[in-house]
Amino acid sequence: MTLVSDPTAPRLAIAGATGAVGRTLIELIASRGLRHRGVRLAASARSAGRVVDVDGRATVVEDLEHTDFSDVDIAFFSAGTSVSLQWARKAAAQGALVIDNTNAFRMDPDTPLVVPQVNAGVLTGRPASGIIANPNCSTIPLVRLLSAVQERWGIRQVVVSTYQAASGQGEHGITELREGSELALRDPGAELPAERFTAPLAFNVVPFIDKLLDSGFTLEEQKMLQESRKILGLPHLDVTTTCVRVPVVNSHSEAVWVEAAAPVDRTELVARLAALPEVTVHDRDVPGRFPTPLTAGNPDHVHVGRVRVAPHNPRGFWLWLVADNLRIGAALNAVQIAENVLERGLL
Template sequence: MTYVSDPAAPRIAIAGATGAVGNTLIELISSRGLRHRGVRLAASARSAGRTVEVDGRAQVVEDLDGFDFTDVDLAFFSAGTSVSEKWARPAAAQGALVIDNTNAFRMDPDTPLVVPQVNADVLLAGRPASGIIANPNCSTIPLVRLLQTVEQRWGIRQVVVSTYQAASGQGQHGIAELREGSALALSDPDAELPADRFKPALAFNVVPFIDKLLDTGFTMEEQKMLQESRKILGLPHLDVTTTCVRVPVVNSHSEAVWIEATEPVDRAELVGRLAALPEVTVHDKDTPGGFPTPRTAGEPDHVHVGRIRVAPHNPRGFWLWLVADNVRIGAALNAVQIAEYVLDRGLL
C-alpha cells in the first residue's frame, strides 16, 4: 500500500473489509502500489469493531451506520447486496465515487458496469450520474473478456455456457462449509453434512442452483450472465444462455463455453487473438496437462483458456474452457483495475 501526501491521491474506504473479497482488495491495493492518502475500513454493525490488518497494521473496522464519507474520494463496497442497497447511494451523495461489487446497481441505467479490459471507455464520460461504478458478476467478467474479440472478428450468434463455480463465491463461510462437509463425508459416508451456504451440501456433490429462482425458471445467477454481458459489451440482443452450477472446488470458477459465430472460425486465428488479449493465458498444448484447471491454472490474475476447438461438423461453432480466480478476477482485481483506470486518467 502506497501512502502519499500528494493531494491528487485518493482517500479510500472499504466497506466489507472483513470478507474474502475485502481482504483481497486490501492485499491488491497494497501489492499493486495504488497511491492513496489513507484507507478506512467499514462494515455493517455485525462486523464493526473487528480489526483487520492493513499493510501490517491492525485497523479497526468502523460501523457503516454513521460513517462519514465526506472525506472519502473512493469507496469500495463488497459487503453484500443489501448493504450496498442501503449505504452506497448515501456514500456517493457525500461525494465518494463508489465501486460496488454487488448486484445492487449493475443494471441501473445511471451506473456503468465495467470490465476495464473490455469497456473502460464508458468511464471517460466522467462521474456517473449515480456516483457508482458497478463491478460485474464473477462469472460474467472472464466470459466477456473473451467474447469481445469473438464478436468483433466473427460476430456472435449464440453463447451457451455451463459453469463450474467454486465455494469461495460464498466467501470464507462457503469455503469452511465445503471443507467441513468433505472431512465429515470422508470419515462417515452416512454423516449429515452442513448445508447452510449450499443446499444440498456441496461436499462430493454438484449443485445446479446459485442465487434465487426467477419466474422464468432460470436462477438470478444465470440471468445476470445474460443481462450483464449485454450491457458490458453494448450488445442488447446478445444471446447468452447459461446453467450455473456450484462444484466442490475451493477457489476459481470454470466455464465450458460453446459459441456459435456468424462466420466460420479459423482455429489458429482464434487461438492467436485470445492469446493476444491482455492478462489472458491460452493453454494449447496437446498433452493432458495442456488445459487449465482451478488448482493448476497458474497466474491468478490471468484468465486461463484451453480446450479451444472448432466443431468438425460446424465451422462456425467452437468450444472454450476458461478458468478464472473468482475472488480476484471476478471481484477484487476488477474493482482495483477500475480504480486504477479512473485514477490514471484523473477521472476522480
C-alpha cells in the first residue's frame, strides 16, 4: 500500500480520473509505490459520483467544477486542453503543484516542459506558473533517444513519421476503432464512424492529426518540433514530421531519420541507446529485429529496432521506435515528474 500517514508525503489529485490516462495514473501510483496521504479523483459532471478503486480503496469521483485544491500538494491534469486552460491555473493558485498532460502550457516560458530522463535538471524550484507540463505522447520517446545522439555526435536534422494509436484519442478513440472494425467486417459497404478522427480509422491510415495550421502542417506536427527544441535546449533544432493515425488500439510507433553532425558508428550508436534508462534495443545482437505495438514487451520501456546507418551518408541513420503512449507518452512521464519533484524536495 502507498497510503501513509507520514506528513511529508504528498496529497494527490487526478483531474480526468475516469479517462484512459487518468486510470493509468491510478494504476501507476499503486504499482510504483508512490507514497501519498490520499488521492482525490475529479472529472466532468457526467462522471461525478462514480466509484473507482484506488490502491484497494473505493474512491468517489468529484465534480471538477466544485473541487477545492487547497488541500492538494500535486494535481495531475489529464482531462483535455480546454479543461486545463479553465482549471489548472486555479488549482495552482490554490496551492497545488500541477502536472499537466495537455498542450495548454507546454510552450509557456514560465512552465517547464519535462522528460525526467532528459532534462530533470530544469526542476530547480516551484515554477512561476505553479505548473509543470508533460510533453506530447510522440515527443517523449523521441527526445529520450535524441538526447544521447546530440550529446555524442550533435544533430543536424531529424525527420519523423509517426504511426499513432487510437488510444491517443482516449477511450472514445479506442471505442470508435473497435466499433468501426466490427461494422466493416459485418458490412464492407457501411459508412464507418469518424467522430474522433478526421476520417474513419478502421482498416485505414489517416495522415492528419489535430487541426491544420497555416503552414500546411498540423498542430500535432508542430508540437513535436517546438517541444523537442524546448526539452533538448536546442532552439534551432531542425525537426520535420508527418503524424499519421493507424488502426492500432494502443502504443505509438515512429520511423526516425537523424542526420548527425559527425559520422556515426552503428555499434557505438546501439550501445549508447541500449545504455539509456528504460530503453530496449531489439536489434542489438540481431540486426533487423524490431518491436511492434503487439510484441514490444515491457510497457514502461522505449523499444527500438531497425537501427541502420546509411551507407551513402555515414552521418545519417534510421531507427524504429515503439512506446506505450498511455504510459510513457502520458501517465508514466507524469508520475516520474512527481517522483523527481519529491526527490528534490520542491513541494
